[in-house]
Amino acid sequence: MTDYRRLRVALLGAGVVGSQVAALLRQHADELADRAGAHLEIVGIAVRDVDAPRAVDLPRELFTTDAESLIVGADIVIELMGGIEPARTYLLQAINSGADVVTANKALLATHGPEIFEAADQVGAQVYYEAAAAGAIPIIRPLRDSLAGDRVQRIMGIVNGTTNYILDRMDTEGADFADVLRQAQELGYAEADPTADIEGYDAAQKAAILASLAFHTSVPLDAVHREGITQIDASMIESARKAGYVIKLLAVCERVAEETGDEISVRVYPALVPREHPLASVHGANNAVFVQAEAAGNLMFYGAGAGGVQTASAVLGDVVSAARRHIAGGVGVGESTRANLPLLPFGKVNTQYQVTLEVADRQGVLATIATILSEGDVSIATVEQTVADESGDPLARVAADPRGIAKLVIGTHKAQEQNLSETVERLAASDVVDRVVSVLRVEGD
Template sequence: MIEYRNLKIALLGAGSVGSRVAALLLEHGDELASRVGAGLELVGIAVRDVEAERDVTLPKELFTTDAESLILSADIVIELMGGIEPARSYILKSLNSGADVVTGNKALLALHGTELFEAAEQVGAQLFYEAAAGGAIPIIRPLRDSLAGDRVQRILGIVNGTTNFILDRMDVDGDTLEDALATATALGYAEADPTADIEGFDAAQKAAILARLAFHSAVPVEAVSREGITGVTAAQVERARRSGYVVKLLAICERVVDPVTGEEGIAARVHPALVSRLHPLAAVHGAKNAVFVEAEAAGDLMFYGAGAGGLETASAVLGDLVSAARRHVAGGPGVAESLTAHLPVLDIGKVQTRYQITLEVVDATGVLATIAGIFSDHGVSVETLEQSAAPAARPETVQPTAFGAAGHGATGADHITATLVIVTHRASEKSLAATVGSLAANPAVSSVTSVMRVEGA
């Protein structure tokens, strides 16, 4: 067999993931080469500061601040800098020079994925990004390759380890959100500024990437409906536990049919949701991630593992590196992204889902009939209703930013007689949100104390 020449590998960024990728490549280079059929030579690591401390010790002669020259000398470029610029420009330069690119940059792919994939296709290069959506979890290849002949109907993903850790602490240990976040920060799961995680930005970027792959259509990140976990209270988590649910921050991508036009489209959303404890996603604890795929022929599939961490994410990056290197050895152009379906991204109001709504109601004749009438007026059917004595003190009300202003029909706590916990049948998000708004405005309702979507049932 003719031995293939060594492939030159350039690494951009030497943070937690990048430094571990470099260390593993240097340590296991011979073994990786045997899988590829060519040597893998790390020719340099581009960084902003060559003297900065790294997570692992690496040869100093590999470091450079001249990223552009390094790119032009490489067959494969690994981009682990993060951020939008200069990462976008460097990836475009790499692709236009004919190099394949491996990246874990979810923010960049969510915002500029179409531009980058088109650039790769024009020159016959390929962009690999397994680490961008699920850390160490292999989900990109299954969606892109294994399920390419199937029809994916829906994806439910726990794709942010920080928020899953926080909600799991609230569920298992009874922590408040503030206490759980403090623990996550102390353990290194949360950044000093946790906004991207707890407000759902990180999960929304991953949802855009997963939806693009699953439905072969462009999904702009700004089209992903987003709600974080900052409004989740300990009382909601406890109520969920008593009802047989667990609260999870879900990224949901699904096929949706417009009820007016009959047109098929897709919807992508991120929000806290109640998940039955019988569902596989309920068993995802700590900072782990999982992606649950519902496909027409393959049925239900779940991919579970570490969603973050330098070493774990490095595994996904090196897997992409081996794939890119094998492509070079085999020859031929890269495989283009499949975006031929052109499904429109529909508004979340057209999504069909279920709600659990908790109300405090006043002492008045016919209250249940009034509430039933509100649901009927909006075409929403009630699946279950539980009634219990209300607490003596007025509970906190639902955050107005999520579902509209909370109601305060009563003049004082003396008028509250009961707590109602209502779970609806599936209905459009638009109808359900309108129902909550009407409940909040009705004098029979003292307060809407909690509204949670119910998913995965």
């Protein structure tokens, strides 16, 4: 065995990911030493309960409840506890005691990223967080380094495996949201309390992290517009399919050219994605990040977005990188946030929409609706009845429908979010509209 320098690695947390990281560090010790140029010695694993059952077999003497003692003197601290506190305090302690830190903690980075990066800059430490967005998929380094000379225009990411699993099963099986969610919980794809996933909080954290990297701007979590998937039902999925779309929960990070310069928009919502778009074929609990850059063009990164051993792969890549940096010397490279682009208010975002209405079936209805849309600066691209009828003009068919209620699906050209939402309110209030069935944005067209 080569006589490498020893680096002291402290692990905070031994849950699904942490226990896999510990196991792989021990199992592949010689191989990792050859790659890192240093022995990566686990000096301890801080946990709340040293006697709790673990997913993998690890020596009991490694466990301790005393995280602070473990941190002192560690060269590399891996934080896999999750949550804000005490993770934040421990990470800052690690940085201030001279360690490089590796974390998969998206909640912490999305809310306290600037504080942690600033602390690292002060002492020349490095923060690694490949596992904090899209699990095993290498996306942090590509955005942070590979695309550092380019100008990212837009990111569309499927960054939450649970919601993709649910929407994909709804799409392939025609199943209802509640049924699929329950099955997902039984299979371990969704947590007992699924709020963070299905309401888009998890995706919003990842969106903030990706947007910060892509636009060289600290994007605070509360700047991310967020909508979940709980209102998506089987009929919306079916309508989307008929129109050539699939519904995906997307994290969209967009650079928008305004007259006064570029602004950025970061938003999470279920959107209609054309079936021929590469993101449409991301199935099950997988993740994918589609990046459009000025010079590079379209790129896509695909893989497992979660899972203990998959996420451990990303963590271990960071640990090896941290070790190589320790050996190489020099200070850490801070996050690039000097572009400091302003955030476009959500109301000013331009997207295409699909508005589904149930309307009264009588003369002049479509004229009334078209007038409301036109007055709201929302331009109509397509109008369809959802009940297929191959004969005649769709507009004429609406008036001629023999039933009392007609279902109208209106596709818009790009319109401003604020105009659209005001217009939808006016539609809902109009006496020709029986019900606004759904309003979905279209992305990737």
